[in-house]
Amino acid sequence: MPSHFQLLKTDTATAARRGRLQTLHGVIETPIFMPVGTQGTVKAVTPVQLREVGAQIILGNTYHLNLRPGSELVRDMGGLHKFMGWDGPILTDSGGFQVFSLSKLRNIQDDGIAFQSHLDGAKLFLGPREVMTIQANLGSDIAMVIDECPPWPCTRDECRAAVDRSYRWAKLCKQIATDNGFLAGGHHVFAIAQGSTYDDLRREAAESLAELDFPGYAVGGVSVGEPEPEMLKQVAATTPFMPAGKPRYTMGLGTPSQILKMIGLGVDMFDCVHPTRVSRNGAAFTPDGMINLRNERYRADSSPLVEGLDNYTCRQFSRAYLRHLVMANEILASTLLTIHNLHFYLDLVAQARARIEAGDFAAWSKAWISRYEAGEASG
């Protein structure tokens, strides 16, 4: 049986990889960025617009969808793909991270986490059985195991306990997905390696999970408040101990330059609300950093957001018009900026793929990051 993941090329100067991941809803070329569709929609854009900007796979959030409209309803409506009108691959998180970041009165137990809904205070419980059932209801192409994400900073004992519990839960998730036919049906389940800032625990987490032979692996517990160098150090302490033949994913990251840095560390998949969130605040990415259209300097600027970038927003609209929409609080501002900002991210990873293939990823990414960060610093 051919593997679901083909490693097409590994960079010699960095750990960057060019790969191809097969899912039930199509092939994903990696490295890839995955737009986030928290509540069954990537905010402010249609599935058609997502395709137009080059989205290959999107995220759904188990925590949110399970609270509203409920995973049984989504299942009864034909699954998440049909429900939201997106026929490409969907990755769903397990909901564990949102339990830690959003819910009230959580209580970690051996078989899961008891918590209260942030919407109405309802008492809920998520453990391996629940998250695998919910993600099966949603029909995820890639389901994530439930894990315990320790805070930053945390003590070694806290981290040790989180790594151990995450391992037990991951093993149980895989067992459930095997028993109920989820894996045999062609769906994937990815494990998540924790370990906080403890390099040896990061390695232990990655190696122990590797033995369980998951279809893919994620670095969890990064970007939870730590500075960027610490975050990159944690990723670098984890990826070398993940199986080379499986896709690697850092959850919830990052800025454009962070994504290039992590590609250089051997990461294949990324998701982040950053490009969609800043769009709703009037900001746009450029190769010289992020700009905010509320700035008076764009009032009569007839140039596009990025000259020559081939998306609807850059082809059709001036900075002056986009600024007008932002100042007038028009919904179309969010839509057009989301189109641009998602395309900027997806174009960036497409460029990274081409550079890995061409063999000059290291020099290109260094120059790209240098220009971007210089613009951010002066902007």
Next chain:
Amino acid sequence: MPSHFQLLKTDTATAARRGRLQTLHGVIETPIFMPVGTQGTVKAVTPVQLREVGAQIILGNTYHLNLRPGSELVRDMGGLHKFMGWDGPILTDSGGFQVFSLSKLRNIQDDGIAFQSHLDGAKLFLGPREVMTIQANLGSDIAMVIDECPPWPCTRDECRAAVDRSYRWAKLCKQIATDNGFLAGGHHVFAIAQGSTYDDLRREAAESLAELDFPGYAVGGVSVGEPEPEMLKQVAATTPFMPAGKPRYTMGLGTPSQILKMIGLGVDMFDCVHPTRVSRNGAAFTPDGMINLRNERYRADSSPLVEGLDNYTCRQFSRAYLRHLVMANEILASTLLTIHNLHFYLDLVAQARARIEAGDFAAWSKAWISRYEAGEASG
């Protein structure tokens, strides 16, 4: 020289007309509904989506665009079409109506209206010279004269004064548009007949403006608080005295059934914020009346908003999904409902055109209105 307006057919059982209006940015098949783009965008949809739902012409609001971003800026950016990325025809109102409905401390003078901006209280003035200059800056295909819209109800003396002043201003607007080459350049200017509930003043307004030979004529001062029968009576008291060979437009109207009733009175063009506004409140039109998706009954409703209606929203999404988006306050709810509701209006006028051509408009519109209003009453 061929006329800019061809009257293709006039119904025998009603006063309905099938026509074709030539503008600088293309041909408009009438009767037509014109989506409203108040601030340089039809709220929540892109120009591409407008084309997909069958929009032939859209509206821009002179009052709003002149306050923000300013008509000189729009002119400097290449005109409103280029600014907002819409290459079809645009009709702009004169801004007079918004001065009456939105601004503070207005003072009607012989040569225009002094008022304060509703945004920042700035002291402004709009008269024939100003509104024609602004609409030339915007590059409107169809500019409207400035008029005085009396309140409902008003005394005969108030109405008489408004009709007289509106006539003088209309004459001056036409003179300005002649002198500055606006009309010769192929732009149109439409006059507006006032007259409130006084049938003889309505007739006088229509006949006196007809003598000025405008490219088109509007019924103004309707839907300002009066009940529907009174509104239809005012339209019926005006249209017979407008030139048959020119397009007729009722400003700011109406519900789907009102539009069919006014087509039957010989009106060719309509605009209204109703379909775009209700979209942002979770409502959708159906042949059986308007429904609100917040209603619990749609929670697990897998059917489209309207079975067989060929728009993106009805082809791809269930009522259950749209309800979920509405309940979760997602921007996509506004976009998908606006797509549906605008298409519903544009499909309705397309059906009306076909029925006028086929000669059975009267029976069809009666049955359509009957079903729609029965649904509204029971909904």
